[in-house]
Amino acid sequence: MALAPSDMLCFALHSTALAVHAAYAPLLEPLGLTYPQYLALASLASSDDQTVGQLGAELRLESNTLTPLLKRMENAGWVSRTRDARDERVVRLALTADGRALAAKAASVPRDFADKTGLALSDIADLRDVLHVLRSRLKPALQKG
Amino acid sequence: MALAPSDMLCFALHSTALAVHAAYAPLLEPLGLTYPQYLALASLASSDDQTVGQLGAELRLESNTLTPLLKRMENAGWVSRTRDARDERVVRLALTADGRALAAKAASVPRDFADKTGLALSDIADLRDVLHVLRSRLKPALQKG
DNA sequence: CTAATTTATATCGTGCGCGATATAAATTGA
DNA sequence: TCAATTTATATCGCGCACGATATAAATTAG
Numbered sequence: 001m002a003l004a005p006s007d008m009l010c011f012a013l014h015s016t017a018l019a020v021h022a023a024y025a026p027l028l029e030p031l032g033l034t035y036p037q038y039l040a041l042a043s044l045a046s047s048d049d050q051t052v053g054q055l056g057a058e059l060r061l062e063s064n065t066l067t068p069l070l071k072r073m074e075n076a077g078w079v080s081r082t083r084d085a086r087d088e089r090v091v092r093l094a095l096t097a098d099g100r101a102l103a104a105k106a107a108s109v110p111r112d113f114a115d116k117t118g119l120a121l122s123d124i125a126d127l128r129d130v131l132h133v134l135r136s137r138l139k140p141a142l143q144k145g
Numbered sequence: 146m147a148l149a150p151s152d153m154l155c156f157a158l159h160s161t162a163l164a165v166h167a168a169y170a171p172l173l174e175p176l177g178l179t180y181p182q183y184l185a186l187a188s189l190a191s192s193d194d195q196t197v198g199q200l201g202a203e204l205r206l207e208s209n210t211l212t213p214l215l216k217r218m219e220n221a222g223w224v225s226r227t228r229d230a231r232d233e234r235v236v237r238l239a240l241t242a243d244g245r246a247l248a249a250k251a252a253s254v255p256r257d258f259a260d261k262t263g264l265a266l267s268d269i270a271d272l273r274d275v276l277h278v279l280r281s282r283l284k285p286a287l288q289k290g
Numbered sequence: 291c292t293a294a295t296t297t298a299t300a301t302c303g304t305g306c307g308c309g310a311t312a313t314a315a316a317t318t319g320a
Numbered sequence: 321t322c323a324a325t326t327t328a329t330a331t332c333g334c335g336c337a338c339g340a341t342a343t344a345a346a347t348t349a350g
Contacts, residue, residue: 022338087327
């Protein structure tokens with residue numbers, strides 16, 4: 001085997017994503033949020049009344065991951081899940097008043113995180129955009145395989 | 146909440162890491178390897194006879210994650226786990242003959258992945274290095290929090 | 291030498307992420 | 321109209337990541 005993990009892009013991504021997750025955890029724990037729940041909350045706060053499928057399209061997750069996560073957020077009183085009256089297959093999601101209040105509290109988290117890294121906002125945006133490019137190149141790679 | 150997930154660096158990292166994981170899966174599945182097991186195998190292949198702690202230092206994981214993973218690799222016949230005779234607290238890891246053969250087969254996986262992305266090797270190395278820099282900046286961030 | 295502390299690994303519980311499958315509602319086709 | 325297909329969500333099982341805790345061996349203190 002030629003490459004050790006520290007030489008691999010995949011490991012750099014994997015371990016950095018976990019490190020970022022760990023850096024967010026102490027910011028989210030006082031709010032009672034996990035990191036994936038925070039992302040779902042952020043999506044619903046910026047665009048309410050989504051379906052499970054629409055949320056999954058943004059978060060790149062499917063119902064096998066989202067349904068249990070959303071049920072936990074429903075139990076916590078942050079999200080309502082209601083079957084669409086016109087199409088009973090669809091579940092519509094909305095933030096409760098508590099959910100909106102929590103989202104308002106969580107709004108400062110990305111800024112707090114950026115402050116902790118000491119990175120310029122422009123550097124953060126640049127890296128974000130590079131990662132989106134890489135991610136977009138992986139879909140055709142999967143289709144070929 | 147100001148930011149939607151698609152605006153966040155943390156989500157770009159998270160979702161891209163999952164997409165890379167998904168792109169590796171079809172390359173690893175024929176070998177019977179999961180993605181974290183592949184990283185452990187790569188580490189042991191490039192530096193055999195490590196302890197659990199040394200492997201964890203490279204992979205940024207602790208025994209609560211590594212012990213079950215290594216037991217699965219031991220059950221598969223790829224890895225041996227033996228208590229150090231001099232210090233019975235330490236578990237030494239080594240690849241079996243089957244493990245070395247598997248590592249040889251897996252050696253082509255990063256190249257196959259790079260080919261699938263269509264990225265230049267230099268671009269891959271650049272992004273890897275940027276991510277390592279970001280990861281290194283997160284440790285002090287955690288210490289402060 | 292013994293007690294206290296530190297170190298290395300293991301165990302347990304919880305929340306993802308996902309492949310495989312299930313269920314039920316909507317749509318399509320003959 | 322009604323059977324076949326498609327679509328949206330849910331369920332199940334497994335492996336990983338990690339906080340909290342346990343265990344046992346080594347080291348240090350007194």
